[in-house]
Amino acid sequence: MAEAYIIDAVRTPRGVGKVGKGALAHxxxxxxxxxxxxxxxxxxxxxxxxxxxxxxxxxxxxGKQGGDLGRMAALDAGYDVTSSGMTLDRFCGGGITSVNLAxxxxxxxxxxxxxAGGSEMMSYTASAMQEEMQAGIRPLGMGSGNDRLRAxxxxxxxxxxxxxxxxxxxxxxxxxxxxxxxSQQNADRAIREGRFDKSLVPVTDESGTVVxxxxxxxxxxxxxxxxxxxxxxxxxxxxxxxxxxGTTFGGLVTQKYPDLEIEHFHHAGNSSGVVDGAAxxxxxxxxxxxxxxxxxxxxxxxxxxxxxxxxxMLNAPVPAAKKVLEKAGLTxxxxxxxxxxxxxxxxxxxFIRDLDLPEEKVNPNxxxxxxxxxxxxxxxxxxxxxxxxxxxxxGRYGLVTMCAAGGMAPAIVIERVEDFAD
Numbered sequence: 062m063a064e065a066y067i068i069d070a071v072r073t074p075r076g077v078g079k080v081g082k083g084a085l086a087h088x089x090x091x092x093x094x095x096x097x098x099x100x101x102x103x104x105x106x107x108x109x110x111x112x113x114x115x116x117x118x119x120x121x122x123x124g125k126q127g128g129d130l131g132r133m134a135a136l137d138a139g140y141d142v143t144s145s146g147m148t149l150d151r152f153c154g155g156g157i158t159s160v161n162l163a164x165x166x167x168x169x170x171x172x173x174x175x176x177a178g179g180s181e182m183m184s185y186t187a188s189a190m191q192e193e194m195q196a197g198i199r200p201l202g203m204g205s206g207n208d209r210l211r212a213x214x215x216x217x218x219x220x221x222x223x224x225x226x227x228x229x230x231x232x233x234x235x236x237x238x239x240x241x242x243x244s245q246q247n248a249d250r251a252i253r254e255g256r257f258d259k260s261l262v263p264v265t266d267e268s269g270t271v272v273x274x275x276x277x278x279x280x281x282x283x284x285x286x287x288x289x290x291x292x293x294x295x296x297x298x299x300x301x302x303x304x305x306x307g308t309t310f311g312g313l314v315t316q317k318y319p320d321l322e323i324e325h326f327h328h329a330g331n332s333s334g335v336v337d338g339a340a341x342x343x344x345x346x347x348x349x350x351x352x353x354x355x356x357x358x359x360x361x362x363x364x365x366x367x368x369x370x371x372x373x374m375l376n377a378p379v380p381a382a383k384k385v386l387e388k389a390g391l392t393x394x395x396x397x398x399x400x401x402x403x404x405x406x407x408x409x410x411x412f413i414r415d416l417d418l419p420e421e422k423v424n425p426n427x428x429x430x431x432x433x434x435x436x437x438x439x440x441x442x443x444x445x446x447x448x449x450x451x452x453x454x455x456g457r458y459g460l461v462t463m464c465a466a467g468g469m470a471p472a473i474v475i476e477r478v479e480d481f482a483d
Contacts, residue, residue, distance in 0.1 A: 064347050065167035066357035067475065070445030071100045071262050072340035075433040076277045078183035084273040085264060085337040086184035090119070090126045093264065094134035094180040097341035100262040101176060102138065105343060105355065109139070113172035115146035116163045118155030118179030119437040121186035122148060130180065153404060154465035155179055156340065156440025157473055161364040163344045164473075168361070173349040179437040180339035187335065214371040215313040219466065220295035220327055222374040223405035225314045228324045229373075230411055237406035238288040241331035241430045243420070244403060248427025249281035256426050256453060260445045278334045278433040293325035294332065317372045331406040336433030340441035359448050362458070362474040363389035369468045375408050377470030378462045379415045385460065385472035393418065396474075397456025400443040402463035403428035425450060439463065444473065451477040 073096055076085035085093060094117065102109055117131025132146030151158045156179040163177035217225075227237065251257060252275075263274035299311030315321055350357055365388055367381035378401055386393065399422055401412045413423055426446060429439065440463055447459035462472035 063168050063170050065164040065344050065361040066347065066350055066478065067359040067361070067448060068343040068345050068350065068355050068357055069101055069105050070260050070340070070342045070448055071097050071104065072260050072438070072442050072445055073097060073264050073338050074261060074273050074276050075336040075338040075435060076273050078187065078335040078337050078433070078435070080184050080188055083184050083337060084277055085182070088182070088264070088266070088272065090180060090182040090185060091130060091134050091137050093182060093337065093339045094130055095137035096264050097178060097180075097262060097339045098135055098138035098140065098176060101341045101343050102140065109144050110141040111174050111349070112140060112144035112176055114163070114166065114175050115140070115144060116159045116175060116177045117146060117148045118151070118159040118440065119148050120150050120152050120155055120181060121436070122150060123186070125185055126182060134180075151469065151471065152466035153402065153434070153436050154440055154463055154469055154471045155437045156442065157444065157461060157463060157471040158440070160342050160344070160441060160444055161471060161473055164361040164364060167344055167346050173346045175344050176341055177344060178339065178341035178441045181435040181437040182337045183335045183435060184337050211313070215316045216371050216374065216467070217313040218295065218298050218310040219374055220332065220405065221299045221310045221314060221323065223327045223332070223407050224293070224295055224299070224325045225318070225321060225323050226373055226375055226411065227326045227407040229321065230407070232326070232407055232410055234326045236410060237326050237331045238285060240406045240410050241288055242283060242285055244424065244427045244430040245280060245283040247425060248279050248431035251426035252276060252279065256449065257446070259449055276432060278336050279427070279431045283330065288330045291328040291330045294328045296325040299323060299325070314372060327405050327407070331430060333402070333404050333429035334433035336435050338433065338435035338438045338442065340438045340445060342441055342444060357478045358452070359475040359477050362476050365472045367470050367472070369470070371468035374466060374468050375404060375464040376411070377468055378408065378412050378464050381462045381470035381472040382412070382416060382460060385462070385474050389474045391458065391474065396458050396460045397422065397454065398425065398447045398450045398459040399423045400447045400459065400461040401428070402434065402439055402443060403430040404434065404464050406430065408464055440471065444475065448475060448477070
């Protein structure tokens, strides 16, 4: 099987995902995606006629984010018309899946040069969802699903799932807040030390004026006392009626786990932030890289997908990590950098505990609690972040995984390349 190499990784800063508050919220999603596609082409002097495909991740493909954003953003970025594009949805996991599929294309010999990545304008999708609800339309996952499917695999609100898992697994509010504080502290240190600078590209408007060139979401002033004062966010949501029969989000969980009394631990300070962002990763075959004088930064070692209980939704990362390690022929002790998306504090806390990992190797530069989670883009962002950290520290292997709705988790292992000739 051929090798697939990561040539480069870029991303935008993450802007607060609220209309009127976020620096990127007024922009068109296509422009945000085009920003990173253009940047990765320019940084690597790409002849975009050679790009076999653009594989893009966007979770909420509606309105401005609909219509195959991968293809349209590539055209907006000035790519040659011969460079095709597609857009996929694996909920939160799409940004890893786009890279995994690109790697598979290269490793199979069906492609030599692919750009993968993703974007999400949560400032837009949140307002679009509110408009739908006001019109009496319940978005997917909020009671509009197939009744038979819901009877077999009830699927609740992700925040309620996070609280249910924390209750079942015996985590305390203090433990989850401590992880959230560490995320903020790690992100603050990373920003101050310029650890993100290699991959970060500014977002400009049509006139070339810089709109955002720094992370907008982090709250470095966060304290343990401040986190302790925040009220849980999902208690009221757990009681929200979804249909005429009085089904609630909490009831969807207890339908499968009838003895569970859900305690509510998660709040705005220990849950992932709502942000706008985009990321792109350039992958190439060894032959193409050698022919065009490219210096790869990493090699794709293995990829995997895993499903788990849809009702609890967030528990697939641990089995996904085990599966991809087995495919890679590695053990957890071989991994120098772990990136697990901090969808909710319990996801990362359970990941660290179940795999018995040293905290300093997990999300060493902060995670989505501090930096935000632009759903379709986050996986690609994390791959680039892991690569930057491997290069900074001289580490060899990085593993990236994340939970996704429906009880899924994609995963990938990358290896930093020191001497391409070998």
